[in-house]
Amino acid sequence: MTGMFATRVSVEQIEEGYELAPKFDADGLIPVVTTSAKSGEVLMLGYMNEEALKLTIQTGEAHYYSRSREQLWRKGASSGLLQKVTEIRIDDDQDAVWIAVEIDGPYGEASCHVGYRSCFYRSLEVGQGDDEPAKLKFEEHELVFDPKEVYGDAPNPTKI
Amino acid sequence: MTGMFATRVSVEQIEEGYELAPKFDADGLIPVVTTSAKSGEVLMLGYMNEEALKLTIQTGEAHYYSRSREQLWRKGASSGLLQKVTEIRIDDDQDAVWIAVEIDGPYGEASCHVGYRSCFYRSLEVGQGDDEPAKLKFEEHELVFDPKEVYGDAPNPTKI
Numbered sequence: 001m002t003g004m005f006a007t008r009v010s011v012e013q014i015e016e017g018y019e020l021a022p023k024f025d026a027d028g029l030i031p032v033v034t035t036s037a038k039s040g041e042v043l044m045l046g047y048m049n050e051e052a053l054k055l056t057i058q059t060g061e062a063h064y065y066s067r068s069r070e071q072l073w074r075k076g077a078s079s080g081l082l083q084k085v086t087e088i089r090i091d092d093d094q095d096a097v098w099i100a101v102e103i104d105g106p107y108g109e110a111s112c113h114v115g116y117r118s119c120f121y122r123s124l125e126v127g128q129g130d131d132e133p134a135k136l137k138f139e140e141h142e143l144v145f146d147p148k149e150v151y152g153d154a155p156n157p158t159k160i
Numbered sequence: 161m162t163g164m165f166a167t168r169v170s171v172e173q174i175e176e177g178y179e180l181a182p183k184f185d186a187d188g189l190i191p192v193v194t195t196s197a198k199s200g201e202v203l204m205l206g207y208m209n210e211e212a213l214k215l216t217i218q219t220g221e222a223h224y225y226s227r228s229r230e231q232l233w234r235k236g237a238s239s240g241l242l243q244k245v246t247e248i249r250i251d252d253d254q255d256a257v258w259i260a261v262e263i264d265g266p267y268g269e270a271s272c273h274v275g276y277r278s279c280f281y282r283s284l285e286v287g288q289g290d291d292e293p294a295k296l297k298f299e300e301h302e303l304v305f306d307p308k309e310v311y312g313d314a315p316n317p318t319k320i
Contacts, residue, residue, distance in 0.1 A: 006293035020294035040200035045256035089280035093318040096205035120249035133166035134180035158253035
């Protein structure tokens with residue numbers, strides 16, 4: 001046991017118990033689904049390490065672990081797009097987290113580094129064949145903020 | 161390029177393009193958030209390999225990769241809790257998928273192997289300290305199906 005995380009001892013404890021006993025993967029991370037507390041929309045999928053999960057629970061501000069920058073990431077520290085956590089949930093086997101957040105920035109609910117509201121701004125149609133790349137469709141049509149203005153010359157976290 | 165997946169060539173193509181160019185991790189997997197098309201609730205967080213993502217797009221039925229069974233997993237094949245996909249989204253850097261699903265099984269929206277509706281049936285309060293395990297609270301109070309009846313003697317996928 002390390003502070004707020006219980007040691008995982010049994011399937012019953014993990015699935016039906018009242019103690020937080022999260023499972024971090026080989027890289028020390030747990031995936032996190034972030035939804036809008038207002039609309040329910042999925043805003044992003046991120047990762048937390050032990051420190052980020054503890055800080056999120058203790059402070060009520062979403063903290064992640066940035067895999068591209070390889071460091072703790074207080075969401076909004078550079079962009080101002082802070083996420084206030086209204087609810088935290090853990091899944092059955094405690095290897096995934098769901099948080100609902102409110103964002104009180106100058107750009108409304110913006111949470112995507114590209115400048116869209118949700119990171120999931122493109123859809124694809126069900127029923128496409130395997131003979132050519134599946135076609136994407138934009139579900140958001142305008143940036144809600146200018147990434148250059150918000151992030152300046154910070155490197156783009158997207159890796160090829 | 162392999163069929164419906166384009167080769168990843170640039171940040172602009174990945175973030176602002178119209179081709180599906182997903183990034184699978186070192187294990188060949190991509191994480192998937194599954195929400196209820198009806199309520200918007202997050203039902204589960206799973207993983208797909210290339211085959212599962214292709215089959216999901218082609219057939220409109222959610223397919224995952226089961227990490228515990230180490231095989232392709234057509235959701236509902238053993239339980240009957242099939243997921244009909246109403247929408248598929250991909251995120252900015254194309255390393256996460258969001259699907260919205262309808263479940264027409266005998267147990268309503270059930271999708272959790274423990275017997276609850278959502279896998280995220282427990283919450284934890286923001287503001288807890290680090291001196292003892294964080295306390296969980298059940299947000300669902302009754303099983304919507306009997307796992308023994310549905311899964312029989314199949315091994316529990318939860319790993320300690």
